[in-house]
Amino acid sequence: MIQIRDLLIQRNGIDALRINSLDIQRGETLTVVGPNGAGKSTLLLALAHLIKPASGEIIYEGKSQKQWDELEYRRKISFVFQSPLLMDMSVEQNVALGLTFRGTPKDEIFERVGKWMKQLGVESLSKRRAGQLSGGEAQRVSLARAFVLDPELLLLDEPFSALDPPTRAKLFEDLSALLKEDHRTAVFVTHNLNEATKLSHRIAVIVGGMLRQVGTARQIKSKPADETVAAFLHELPQ
Amino acid sequence: MTEIFNITLLSLQVSAIATVISLLMGLPFGTWLALGNFRGRSFILSIINTGMALPPVVVGLVVAIMLWRSGPLGSLHLIYTPVAIIIAQTIIAAPVVTGLTAAALEALDPRLQQQLLGLGASRGQMIWYLWREARLPLLAALMAGFGSVISEVGASMMVGGNIRGQTRVLTTAIVLETSKGEFGQALALSTLLLVLTYLINLALTWIQQKGAKK
Numbered sequence: 322m323i324q325i326r327d328l329l330i331q332r333n334g335i336d337a338l339r340i341n342s343l344d345i346q347r348g349e350t351l352t353v354v355g356p357n358g359a360g361k362s363t364l365l366l367a368l369a370h371l372i373k374p375a376s377g378e379i380i381y382e383g384k385s386q387k388q389w390d391e392l393e394y395r396r397k398i399s400f401v402f403q404s405p406l407l408m409d410m411s412v413e414q415n416v417a418l419g420l421t422f423r424g425t426p427k428d429e430i431f432e433r434v435g436k437w438m439k440q441l442g443v444e445s446l447s448k449r450r451a452g453q454l455s456g457g458e459a460q461r462v463s464l465a466r467a468f469v470l471d472p473e474l475l476l477l478d479e480p481f482s483a484l485d486p487p488t489r490a491k492l493f494e495d496l497s498a499l500l501k502e503d504h505r506t507a508v509f510v511t512h513n514l515n516e517a518t519k520l521s522h523r524i525a526v527i528v529g530g531m532l533r534q535v536g537t538a539r540q541i542k543s544k545p546a547d548e549t550v551a552a553f554l555h556e557l558p559q
Numbered sequence: 560m561t562e563i564f565n566i567t568l569l570s571l572q573v574s575a576i577a578t579v580i581s582l583l584m585g586l587p588f589g590t591w592l593a594l595g596n597f598r599g600r601s602f603i604l605s606i607i608n609t610g611m612a613l614p615p616v617v618v619g620l621v622v623a624i625m626l627w628r629s630g631p632l633g634s635l636h637l638i639y640t641p642v643a644i645i646i647a648q649t650i651i652a653a654p655v656v657t658g659l660t661a662a663a664l665e666a667l668d669p670r671l672q673q674q675l676l677g678l679g680a681s682r683g684q685m686i687w688y689l690w691r692e693a694r695l696p697l698l699a700a701l702m703a704g705f706g707s708v709i710s711e712v713g714a715s716m717m718v719g720g721n722i723r724g725q726t727r728v729l730t731t732a733i734v735l736e737t738s739k740g741e742f743g744q745a746l747a748l749s750t751l752l753l754v755l756t757y758l759i760n761l762a763l764t765w766i767q768q769k770g771a772k773k
Contacts, residue, residue, distance in 0.1 A: 399679075404670065476677070
């Protein structure tokens with residue numbers, strides 16, 4: 322579904338991410354792990370067409386990102402950030418936001434928003450303002466806002482990092498079930514190797530702005546590509 | 560009484576029109592400055608911020624030179640007309656609206672832009688929703704713009720000429736009455752100006768606070 326070739330992303334003139342080759346298959350959940358500032362979020366922003374590569378290319382469905390109409394491309398994707406970043410409006414309006422952008426008919430918005438609020442357990446909060454939600458509730462709304470779009474590709478940038486452990490564990494379980502249920506293609510950034518192992522088909526390790534290794538959890542744990550990867554895995558919470 | 564009514568009406572008309580034009584110019588320009596990432600952005604912002612403190616009398620002088628019969632725009636015959644006052648007041652209010660718009664949008668979480676685009680917003684939709692998110696400070700920008708022109712006297716006097724029945728507004732009428740020693744009349748007009756300004760700001764504040772409580 323996605324092929325990344327000779328990709329170089331620069332931020333403020335400095336090399337932020339270099340990937341020689343990476344393929345993501347349809348229906349696959351790829352987890353990206355790496356230390357802070359390694360370039361994990363940069364990869365998601367590049368996949369979402371929110372930053373442009375300095376060189377190399379991202380090929381989506383056989384067509385280079387440059388050849389896609391930017392808006393058409395972005396509308397195939399949903400992005401969930403570390404912080405929920407909800408708008409100052411009600412929960413249901415927040416969940417409906419992406420559908421509103423796409424000009425979806427009101428009846429359909431109502432139906433889909435209702436379904437996903439129920440699925441993520443925020444149906445009872447539908448009329449509540451975003452500012453009145455707890456961290457866990459807000460992140461649930463943020464996930465519902467992404468899933469309601471039925472995206473071809475779901476990008477999740479450490480969506481649980483700001484949550485307390487019990488809330489995080491419950492939300493992780495729910496997300497895991499949702500991803501497995503409909504075989505959605507997703508790229509998930511986390512610091513937690515246990516979550517990465519449970520959730521994903523493969524894990525990509527990025528350290529120091531370089532993609533170092535891609536493989537299953539077992540492959541990565543048993544045969545780290547180099548000392549940098551081994552040292553990083555050793556530091557990760559299990 | 561009719562004369563006072565006409566002076567009040569003209570004051571409100573010219574200041575309202577100047578504020579609306581300033582908003583139409585300042586909102587997109589301030590947005591461009593806030594969201595843009597280009598060379599010279601800080602320099603333009605510093606110019607706009609300086610413009611927020613433009614002395615009305617200096618604006619009046621420049622506009623008067625431009626519109627004067629022998630000036631570059633003299634052929635338009637706008638000097639000593641309400642249009643001239645609107646031009647001068649727009650030049651006073653536009654930097655205020657622009658600068659405060661830029662500040663309001665810069666105060667939002669910068670990741671909000673990426674989040675909106677990441678949910679499939681077009682550039683136009685993203686800007687609309689950023690304005691919506693910053694609606695309270697944007698309303699404050701509107702109030703500050705209106706406040707800067709309804710209360711100024713220097714520019715209106717210089718380009719309007721304070722002509723009875725044509726370009727006399729509340730502030731220039733107050734100056735005239737004071738210069739004649741008619742302090743009672745001047746105080747009455749001042750009170751009227753204050754009450755009007757208060758009522759308009761009361762309405763805008765009500766809208767602003769209603770938005771804040773939602």
